[in-house]
Amino acid sequence: MGSTILAINGSERAGGNTDLAVAHAGRLITERGGELRTISLRDHRIAPxxxxxxCNSRPVPCEINDDMPALIEQMRAADGILYAAPVHGFGLAHLMQIxxxxxxVGYLRFARPLTNKVGGVIVTGRRYSDSSAHNQIINNLLLNRMILVxxxxxxxxxxxxxxxxxxxxEGLDALDRMLHRMLDMIQLLQRHQRIVDGPVLPPHDLNERIPRPRRGEPASTRGDGNVQ
Structure with a gap:
């Protein structure tokens, strides 16, 4: 079984540093027998x-008519997701932020479909604030129950x-190490699923919006959660 990683490229600049980093990742993944598919956000219609x-009370996905539903489906189908974005104005580039x-808020919060998918992050920049942008994306991956290697x-x-x-x-060395670890983890999860005919990490806690009962409290007394 091959490994499919979806790169989400949040750079507005074609041929820039982020594009070069994603292309580098694609070559390594291909050499390992995997496949890299890329979504360049600049090529899609994504409304803010x-x-x-x-958003906190909506029981169904977002109603804005743009390309987001199709992009979410590509994320659901991938084994791993690689987020790649530049730093702009001392923060995360606006395409990735949007x-x-x-x-x-519009889609992933309802059932957390990225649960147990392997995730990775690339941030490109000149010198400043890249760690802050990196931490922001990492927190987003953790919110969606993804596996960070x-x-x-x-x-x-x-x-x-x-x-x-x-x-x-040094940054390229870190990129190569991360990609190898992502592929190793994906293959480990795939092998386990073939052996036991089930996931290695059952997604039993998919959504923080549905609170667990406190110890000794019957489930029927729980309220509805509205956490994003």
Whole structure:
């Protein structure tokens, strides 16, 4: 069984540092016998959150008519997801920011379909605030119950030159290590599923919006949760 990783590229700039990093990842994944599929957010129609204000009480996915439902389906189908985005204005580039807001609040929060998928993060930047952007995406992955593999240093690819390039040797080493670990974990999960005919980590706790009963409290007394 092959491993399919979906890269979500949040860069507005075609041919920039983030595109180069995703292409590098694709070559390594292919060499390992896997497949990298890429969503470039700049090529899709993704509206920002609207002022409807009912995200906490809505029982169904977002009603905004754009490309988000199709992108969510691609995420559901992948074995692993690689988030790649640049730093802009000392923060996360706005395409990725809009995407994770719409994906999370509008779709993923209902059943957490990314539970137990293997996740990884690449952040490209010049020099500043890349760790903050990286931490933000990591927190989003944790919220969605994804599996993060320990692979050494975070993948922060820095380039102080005016032209795009993968010049950060230490960052590239971290990227390669992360990709190998992602593929190893995906293959481990796939082997276990073939052996036992079931997931290695049963998704028994999918949604924090449905609170667990306190010890000694009957389930019937639980209230409805509205946590995003």
């Amino acid at each position: 959150c609207s002022p409807c204000g009912n 995407f994770i807001e719409r994906a999370g 320990g692979s050494g240093f975070p993948v922060l690819l820095r380039n102080t030159q005016s032209t795009p390039g993968l010049n950060d040797v």
